[in-house]
Amino acid sequence: MISGNNSKPWLTTTWLSALALLAPVLVMLLAGIGAPADLFVHLWQTVLPDYIINTLLLGALVVVLSLCFGVPAAIFIAQTNVLGKKYLRWLLLLPLAMPAYLVAYLYTDLFDYAGPVQRFLRASFGWSSPADYWFFDLRTLPGAAVILSLVLFPYVYMLARTAFEQQDQNLLRAGRLLGLSTRQSFFKIALPLARPAVAVAASLVLMETLADFATVQYFAVNTLTTAIYDTWLGYGDLTSANALASVLMLFILFTVVAEQKSRAGQRHQSNRPNKQTEVIVLTPWQQAGAGIFCWFLVLAGFVLPLGLLLQMAFEYSDAEQLSQLMNTGKNSLEVAVYAATLTVLLALLFGLYRRLHRDRFAHVPQVISGFGYAIPGTVIAMAMLATFGPLDHWINDLAEMLGWQSPGLVLSGSIFVIVFAFIVRFAAIANGTIASGIGQIPHSLDLAPASLGVGLKKMLLKVHLPLLKPSLLVAWLLVFVEAMKELPAVLLLRPFNFETLSTQVYQLISDEMLEQGALGAILIVLFGLLPIIWLNRTNSH
Amino acid sequence: MFTNTLKKISLLVAVAMPFFAGAADEVNVYSYRQPFLVKPLFDKFTEQTGVKVNVVFAKKGMAERLSREGKHSPADVLLTTDISRLIELQDKQLLQPVESKALVDAIPARYRASDNTWYGLTTRVRNIYSAKRLGDTDFTYEELADPKWKGRICTRSGKHPYNVALVAAMVAEHGEAETLTWLEGVKSNLARKPQGSDRAQVQAIHQGLCDLSLGNSYYFGKMLKDDKQKVWADAVNINFPNQKTRGAHVNISGVAMAKYAPHTKNAKALMEFLASKQAQAMYAETNMEYPVRVGVKVSKLVASWGDFKADHLPLETIAANRKTALVLLDKVQFDL
Amino acid sequence: MSEILNLQQVAVNFDDKSILADISLRLACGEILGLLGPSGCGKTTLLNTLAGFVTLAGGEIQIDGDMLISPGHDIAPEHRHIGMIFQDYALFPHLTVAENIAFGITKLSKSEQNLRVNELLALLKLAEHSGRYPHQLSGGQQQRVAIARALAPRPKLLLLDEPFSNIDARLRNELMLEIRQLLKKLQMTAIFVTHNKDEVFTFADKVAVMHEGKLLQLGKPAEVCLQPNCYQVADFLQLGSWIPYALSGNELTTAIGRLTDVSGALENGESRFLLIKPQDVEICEGETEGHNVIVNHISVTEQGYHYHLASSSAPAPLAFDQLSLYSPQILALGQNLKVQIKPHNLLVFTKDRH
Structure with missing residues (x-):
């Protein structure tokens, strides 16, 4: 710490906050210890191997498909003269705003036997029963993988594109002079160099996939999440459910750490962003192909689902729905704003602490507060109840002892617990964004104000915060949207008379009444567009 | 600075948090039942008594939440859709007995707990829906394992409480080994992997994907009343199985009072209201279930499906076999 | 001595703005030319034009007599047989030293590749670092790797963009002499860009002073010092x-x-x-x-x-x-x-x- 006298409150606040965010994770791990072996044996002998295989298969498929969608898209936009590049650049980000389960429901409607596509085919070719022709079944593991990839690939696209655009142009030029064509030097140099960014994106995609609940459930793909549900709700065995969840979390953490270790030796920062790269000039056919590929992704991942929703909303919505939406919309906004604001403040705290407090453990708060991202929302919700339930008891017992009126479940029975769950779940997103923002502030600026006789507080207020404004905003928006979309945690933690847009839409959908939920779904999507528009704006400057 | 800001913000959040416990004229409900079903009932109750009804809707994790909350739980009344949920709550000692003449008089003994911890409100049959072209036939649950239905049966997840209860009833009737064989037979007859809701299975019959499906009785009425789903329902017949043998499998939706209910008086009033003629008639009309109260008529539509013989296997027996049913379902990998 | 490079009235425009105009120069085999001039004079652009990263607007470039580049007839960088050492070396961070050096000679057989890589490693005193990654090396070592990598394909011409600007002043002179000796030993023709006249005097056989896109004077360093042909040349060389x-x-x-x-x-x-x-x-x-x-x-x-x-x-x-x-x-x-x-x-x- 640079300024000594006010380091104590900093230190305590930072560590306490980080530990508070880690607490639910620890509670879950502890709760899983001592799970009875017989249930595991039974699960292992019957369904668990299949669940695990499904989980691995789904994770691998979604990662591979997202790479197949995202990397070529990034290449076309960053390195070629593909048609419509200017628009595709940001259009390709839009699918991020679509909750996967919505796309799943919409596409099932569209492509199943009674859906318009198959009806049209039957009418056109005179088929009359399923036996007459083959048509893909969307409600399968590969189907779920395709749907998830369609909305998750923009992570890969975004990070890979940025990596390509920020690569040192001299590296590519060196490749040319050593005998490679533009294309070859792209594949032998630019692509390998983008690997770290692509790997980060892939691990994001993997985490989102493993945390998904609604899509796999709808598609009846039994994964480890199903196993957690079964053990908890079917067998009523929370201990074993916690143990399974811990295994899932450790698996995710292991993947992430292994990935980071694998590229530890290849740090490379470019100081000469590749602004005027020689684009790979495509032949007209290639140009058309690349264009179709990109436009297909935009259509399939965003335009078509939104169009279907708009059509439904147009046909089915009425004034009563709208007033109900205002109410649930307000709830959604409220928790999302709380969650985003607090998450960003905490992430800022962890980030600045790491930067200014230069000891061996300064990075620890930032790291441990991000663990929650590796835990599916359902599991976080369970951990929340296990953490704040006892705390509530303690508060009530204390109140009773003091002869006050018992305050009730102020923590676990209010939106506090939802907001906290969101912070635990999404802290990693804000941490990452803010850490990279802080990384761009030259270290000399930490010292300059001190040399001018300005104190720490003033320095942070006048120097660091203004410089961090864009990162703070991006972090806020990202958490905000994730919180708007989040489903499983809210579903389990709702207090009395409390619905959010996503729980309402989900309930309607699970009763086969998506039409009534269309308007709410559109709202979720529209909110999801905000950060994308903003990200695009800041990127193009 | 950050410490202070944080303090201020957490204070702000704490102040903004709504407090629920303590207020006088209200009753808190944890409901497995969906909003559109119970909201009209609660509105009517509030209209009559002036007691405000606060609800948390949840399909999952209610018992867990309740037991975590323990003696500080704000919950008064618990509404469930299935006998096993009621028994689970009872087993975990999360309920308190309610002594009420009104309830005891209204509800037949086989639809309430002997210790008065829970009361059934409606009954629902686990029907077999069949494609219309199969005509009127007497179906049995047992014949679902008959190879003649190979590739022609659709159902939701075997792990869904409705199906678990049916399997538990099979265990009670035929024993573990025979039920396992039966489940294997049913599984090998499935047209597709178990998925979706009961209605989605009817939709699948309409689409021609399968001929038979399992589904609760009231969904038939609901689909007939829905613009989009009417065509699905029109494609099927609703059948009451095992009419020549033990009768159709029946489950109940029920109500119970939480052990630490802070508003016992209001809770009891709400429970009694739900068993009242008026509320029972509403259940019958709007939700097309079979009211438990003797003398309350089913809706016209439901009546048109005809009378049926119900399996009078005690509900506690079904609940007791639940775990065995789950183990068997895992053993045959029913959902995989 | 045969002529390796012949530039005739080379002109380059960016967005209709003239960046280089009327540049003519010849370079014989084994000669080292220093391109000298203030920032923005076009010397790096000239280097990039020779390498093929910038297209000609006028004039022609002839490499080793048989390769002719003109506005209508461009030749891709990879076909020019030119090696380049970038100011920041542009080593491939994902490849080891040996892999970096072998990058441009993958068309050779494996054994030939090994032979040449080992030869260069020895020549540039890098043998013990062959398995390391660039970020594990010092600045001077990185530069040697960059030189070895550029030399591996045996280019006809070597371009060096401010090669000594990142080197510690104390080591710079020593390194310049060492590299000059190496280039002379290999009979390598080279052009390097600098804004430091001392580097030219130590390293180059010929100097070309540039100013605002034009070549002001070309000659041996001693001749140019003795007889500068204009105010800018004398001023930039700080002759007095x-x-x-x-x-x-x-x-x-x-x-x-x-x-x-x-x-x-x-x-x-x-x-x-x-x-x-x-x-x-x-x-x-x-x-x-x-x-x-x-x-x-x-x-x-x-x-x-x-x-x-x-x-x-x-x-x-x-x-x-x-x-x-x-x-x-x-x-x-x-x-x-x-x-x-x-x-x-x-x-x-x-x-x-x-």
Whole structure:
């Protein structure tokens, strides 16, 4: 710490906050210890191997498909003269705003036997029963993988594109002079160099996939999440459910750490962003192909689902729905704003602490507060109840002892617990964004104000915060949207008379009444567009 | 600075948090039942008594939440859709007995707990829906394992409480080994992997994907009343199985009072209201279930499906076999 | 010696703005050319044009006699047989030293590749680092790798973009000599870009001074120093101090004395100045009268003292405020003294103000 006298409150606040965010994770791990072996044996002998295989298969498929969608898209936009590049650049980000389960429901409607596509085919070719022709079944593991990839690939696209655009142009030029064509030097140099960014994106995609609940459930793909549900709700065995969840979390953490270790030796920062790269000039056919590929992704991942929703909303919505939406919309906004604001403040705290407090453990708060991202929302919700339930008891017992009126479940029975769950779940997103923002502030600026006789507080207020404004905003928006979309945690933690847009839409959908939920779904999507528009704006400057 | 800001913000959040416990004229409900079903009932109750009804809707994790909350739980009344949920709550000692003449008089003994911890409100049959072209036939649950239905049966997840209860009833009737064989037979007859809701299975019959499906009785009425789903329902017949043998499998939706209910008086009033003629008639009309109260008529539509013989296997027996049913379902990998 | 490079009236435009114009030069095999000039003069663009990263707007480039590049006939960088060493070395961070060096010779057989890589590793004293990654090396080692990588495909021409700017000043001279010897040993033709004249004098056989997209002078460093062809060349090379003068007949008057019998194409004119190299001035020993300059800055050099002198008594048009004088003699700040110009081959240029 640079300024000594006010380091104590900093230190305590930072560590306490980080530990508070880690607490639910620890509670879950502890709760899983001592799970009875017989249930595991039974699960292992019957369904668990299949669940695990499904989980691995789904994770691998979604990662591979997202790479197949995202990397070529990034290449076309960053390195070629593909048609419509200017628009595709940001259009390709839009699918991020679509909750996967919505796309799943919409596409099932569209492509199943009674859906318009198959009806049209039957009418056109005179088929009359399923036996007459083959048509893909969307409600399968590969189907779920395709749907998830369609909305998750923009992570890969975004990070890979940025990596390509920020690569040192001299590296590519060196490749040319050593005998490679533009294309070859792209594949032998630019692509390998983008690997770290692509790997980060892939691990994001993997985490989102493993945390998904609604899509796999709808598609009846039994994964480890199903196993957690079964053990908890079917067998009523929370201990074993916690143990399974811990295994899932450790698996995710292991993947992430292994990935980071694998590229530890290849740090490379470019100081000469590749602004005027020689684009790979495509032949007209290639140009058309690349264009179709990109436009297909935009259509399939965003335009078509939104169009279907708009059509439904147009046909089915009425004034009563709208007033109900205002109410649930307000709830959604409220928790999302709380969650985003607090998450960003905490992430800022962890980030600045790491930067200014230069000891061996300064990075620890930032790291441990991000663990929650590796835990599916359902599991976080369970951990929340296990953490704040006892705390509530303690508060009530204390109140009773003091002869006050018992305050009730102020923590676990209010939106506090939802907001906290969101912070635990999404802290990693804000941490990452803010850490990279802080990384761009030259270290000399930490010292300059001190040399001018300005104190720490003033320095942070006048120097660091203004410089961090864009990162703070991006972090806020990202958490905000994730919180708007989040489903499983809210579903389990709702207090009395409390619905959010996503729980309402989900309930309607699970009763086969998506039409009534269309308007709410559109709202979720529209909110999801905000950060994308903003990200695009800041990127193009 | 950050410490202070944080303090201020957490204070702000704490102040903004709504407090629920303590207020006088209200009753808190944890409901497995969906909003559109119970909201009209609660509105009517509030209209009559002036007691405000606060609800948390949840399909999952209610018992867990309740037991975590323990003696500080704000919950008064618990509404469930299935006998096993009621028994689970009872087993975990999360309920308190309610002594009420009104309830005891209204509800037949086989639809309430002997210790008065829970009361059934409606009954629902686990029907077999069949494609219309199969005509009127007497179906049995047992014949679902008959190879003649190979590739022609659709159902939701075997792990869904409705199906678990049916399997538990099979265990009670035929024993573990025979039920396992039966489940294997049913599984090998499935047209597709178990998925979706009961209605989605009817939709699948309409689409021609399968001929038979399992589904609760009231969904038939609901689909007939829905613009989009009417065509699905029109494609099927609703059948009451095992009419020549033990009768159709029946489950109940029920109500119970939480052990630490802070508003016992209001809770009891709400429970009694739900068993009242008026509320029972509403259940019958709007939700097309079979009211438990003797003398309350089913809706016209439901009546048109005809009378049926119900399996009078005690509900506690079904609940007791639940775990065995789950183990068997895992053993045959029913959902995989 | 055969000719490796021949540039005829090369011109380059960016967005219709002329960046390079009318550049012509020839380079024989094994020659090292230093491109010298202030930032923005176009020297790096010229390098990039030779490498093929910038297309020609006019003129032609001939490489080794048989390869002709002109506006209508471009040849891709990868087919020019040119090697380049970038200012930041541009080593591939995902490849080891050996892999970096072998990058451009993958068409050779594995054994030939190994042979050449080992040869270069030995030549550049990198053998013990062959398995390391670039970020594990020091700046000097990284540069050796960059050189080895560029040399591996045996290019006809080697381009170096400010090769020594990232090297510690203390090691720079040593490294320059070492690399020069290496290039000479390999008979490698090379062009390097710099804004440091000392590098040119140490490293180059020929120097080309550039200014605003034009080639001002091309020649051996000694020739250019002796006979700069314009004000910019002399000024950029910091050959000496500029002092005003007045000419009448064949007598030239300055603030520090007259020179008679001047000949040549001297003439009066607006902003014309006489170039006075340090060796052309001397102190008039023992003079107590007629002081004409005052010492206004002293700096210490290895050889003695470097004094900045200003004229002390001359009338305005002839007054100057900076004349460099190197001397072992100890003078005090503010001391007045008399200096004079030694007779020499006078250099007079017009200074254009920009």
